[in-house]
Amino acid sequence: MQKNLFKLFSPKSIVIIGASHEPGKVGYEIINNIINGKYKGEIFLINPKAGKILGKKVFKNLLEIKKNIDLAIIVVPAKICPVVLEEVGQKGIKCAIIVSAGFKETGKKGIELENEIKKIAKKYQISFLGPNCLGLINPKQVLNATFGIDFLPSKGNIFFLSQSGAILCGFLDLADQNNLGFSKIISLGNKANLSENDFLEFALNDSQTKIILLYLESFADGKKTIEILKKNSKKPVILLKAGLSEKGQKAASLHTGSLAGSNEAFEAFIKKTNIIKADSLRDLFDLAKGFSFQNLLQENKITILTNAGGLGVLGADAVEKFKVKSLKLKVKDNLELVDLSKETKDFLKKNLPLACSVENPVDVIGDAKADRYKIALESILKDKNVSVVLVFLTPQKMTEPEKIAEAIVLLFKKYKKPIFTCFFGQKSVKKAIEILEKNKIPNFDSPEKAVEVIQKMQKNNQIFKEIKNVGQFKILEKNKIKKILNEAGEQKNLKPEKVAEILKICKIMCPKFKIAFSEEEAIKKAQELSYPLVMKTACLDILHKKDIGGVKLNLKNIQEVKKAYQEIVKNIKNNKVIIQEMVQNGEEIIIGMKRDEEFGPLIMFGLGGIFVEILKDVSFGIAPLGYNEAKEMIFSTKGYQILKGARGEKEKDINSIIEILLKISELSLNFPQIKEIDLNPVKVFEASRVSLKKGYSVLDFKIILS
Structure with a gap:
């Protein structure tokens, strides 16, 4: 596959099947872009009408071409694509771009067509991009094999993958005006053959690529994406994901399912990988600029230089605002406004007007010209305590934006420390910003955005330094669980006694309980347990049993057991009950699992009661969980402080x-037929009781099968 991708990006010869004589048609504009881009390889055109297009000979079919071809670009109606792809395979062409639309995005018939071309591609070992895509661009090979933009983007270090061709076009237009350059640009389309995972693997090993940008609406294989990103130890990967709203989400049958939507799964994916989340198209662009222009930060010590006190205050506030709370990152891994050295402060006091502030943020005040900016900035850059500088400027009557920009560029090249800027304004600072960004100094629209980008760059650098997770739990008696699940047959809700067996095999502790089907049996079973007791309906379809009179607590004798049974059966209209020894102490938590379509088992943790029902204070992690991930899930909730005492x-x-989370993670990975798990509530005891082996007790449990 990787060998085919090299030919896809750097073909020595291209054939356009469906070439058009008519300007404005896709089959014409692709040819026009390839020729105007000065592509150096051979170009072959195919159209049954033959003739010439843009001075190039047009062949009637592939058989007329006797030379070997590296890449086929297919621009024909969807219904004849299978025939064309078959001819491509017979010709021995191993790479294709299917630009044509009309496949799975159109419905049932389109899905059938797409499946057909996938079979043909597999038969001939063809790697193809699309269908329903814009094409690809390789600036270094001066190849613009798209119909979307009429210029060749600048060469650079950004590898850009987009599932939307329209967004790709707008982004490239914006990039062209802001000196952003690209190594490769790909419109993914329907991802019927090549997906983001194939290109991610390629980009991570591509020497021309420094950062990877993705715009995705869906994952082809989220689990594989995680595996690929695990191997990434150096390149920033920035993702903007669309389609995270919960509109149209199906009603879930358990607490975990109702709380675990597509956004929660995505946030868990972000936590599990070293990927950087962009919150908007503008954010994606700004992050691209920061990572592309500057190197990853080595230290977290930031100094702000400004001619406007207000911008300095906003910048200082932003440094605090964007600090990341995580067990993964230590305090020193967040940005910190550094205390300048005594030598630096003394120099600034001596060489700046008395009204200037030499504390961080350093304020050279509103009448500062280029000479004052240069004196202050050079002094700051010389300071060994400073690792990154953020320069603010507002255009006032005496300000010299272009000269100040030139001074910043000069010092940036001299000291080679990262410099970011916010020249706040439009008309007055336009030329100055052009000077900065032409020299790879990123400028941002606001102090907050500048700090946010720098903080994400700093966080990303620390994530690469993380220690790998350790301490995963292993199930020893898988065959016993497999037998229980097989015996369940067509059951959707696994019976409570069977769930308890599975938990026992996994060494997850529950109170003693009995099942009863009559009042007499309930009384008899109660005598086999220790008072006080809890009685609850065993009806599997009820989520909130207590709300409808399906749970009775603190039963101390036979009479109370008898009365509780009668009331539950009357309320629920079901004679099966569970009688359980009551656990009176401990903090209530909830642990669960929902199988996500894109990422697999999604493990949930939260405190019980109001924390989960009203505040939805829960966290999620994607299996397999490691010890550090499980710990981070607990730490990231507001309820963590309650657990800490x-x-x-x-x-x-x-x-x-942590132990339960690891066990549920392993259980869900080993048995894909388990769709959802709910342990709710779980009572967690004081840490001092661990020696008694009573650290927790699972009071209620459910398993739903697929």
């Missing part, structure tokens, strides 16, 4: 929670 309370057994 807030307001005089003793710390709860957090290690027990």
Whole structure:
């Protein structure tokens, strides 16, 4: 596959099947772009009408071409694409771009057509891009094999993958005005053959690529994406994901399912990988500029230089605002406004007007010209405490934006420390910004955006330094669980007694319980347990049993057991009940799993009660979980402080929670027929009780099968 991608990006010869004589048609504009881009390889055109297009001979069919061809670009109606692709395969062409639309995006018939071309591609080992795509661009090979833009983007270090051709066009137009250059540009289309995963693997090993940008609306194989990104140890990957809203989400049958939507799964994916999330197209562009122009930060010490006190304050506020709370990152890994050295401050006091501030942010005040900016900036860059500088400027009457920009460029080249700018304005600073960005100094529209980009660059650098997860739990008696699940047959809701068996095999602790089908049996079974007891309906279809009178607590004797049974059966109209030893102490939590279509098992953690029902204070992780990931899931919730022992309370057994999360992760990976798991509530005891092997107890549990 990778060998084919080299030919896809750097073909020595191209054939356009469906070449058009008519300007404005896709089959014409692709040829026009390839020729105008000064592509150096051979170009062959095919159209049954023959003739010439843009001075190039047109062949009637592939058989007329006797030479070998590296890449076929197919621009014919969808219904004849299978025939054309068959001819491409017979010709021995191993790479293709299917620009044609009319496939799975159109419905049932389109899906059938797409499946047909996939079979043909497999038969002839053809790697193809599309269908329903714009094409690709390789600036270094002066190849613009698209119909979207009429210019060749600048050469650079950005590898851009987009699932939307229209967004790609707009982004490239914006990039052209902001000195952003690209190594490769790909419009993914329907991803029937080549997907983002194939191109990610290529880009991570591409010497011409420094950063990778993605705009995706769906993942071809989210689990594979995670595996690919695990191997990435050096290149920033920035992703803008569309389609995260919950509109149209199907009703879920368990707590976990109702809380685990597409956005939650995506956020878990971000946490699991070293990928950087862009929040908007503008954010994607700004991050691209920051990472492309500057190197990853080596230290977190930032100094702000400004001629406007207001911008300096906003910048300082932003440094605090964008700090990341995570067990993965230590305090020193967030940006920090550095305290300038005594030598630097003394120099600034001596060489700047008295009204200037020599503290960080350094304020050279509103009448500063280029000479004052240069004096202050050079002094700051010389300071060994400073690792990155953020320069603000507002255009006032005496300001010299272009001269100041030139001074910044000169010092940037001299000291080679990262410099970011916010020249705040439009008309007055336009030329100055052009000077900066032409010399790879990124400028941003606001202090907040500049700081946000720098913080994400700093965070990304630290993520690459992370220690790998350790401590995954292994299930020893998988065959026993497999037998239980096989015996369930067509059951959707696994019976409680069977769920309990599975939890016991996984060494997940639950209170003793019995099942009863009559009042007499309930009384008898109660005598086999220790009071106080809990009785609850065993009806599998009820989510909130307590709300409709399906749970009775603190039963102390036979009479109370009898009364509880009668009331539950009357309320629920079902005579099957569970009688369980009551657990009175501990903090309630919820742990669960929902199988996500894109990423696989999605593990959930949260505190019980109001935290999960009202505040939805939950976190998610994608299996397989490692020890550090499970710990991070707990840490990232607001309820973590309660578990740690807030307001005089003793710390709860957090290690027990990590243990359950790891076991549920492993259970869900080993048995794909399990669709959802709910452990709710789980009582977690004080950490001091661990020695008694009672760190937690799972009070209620459900498993739903697919």
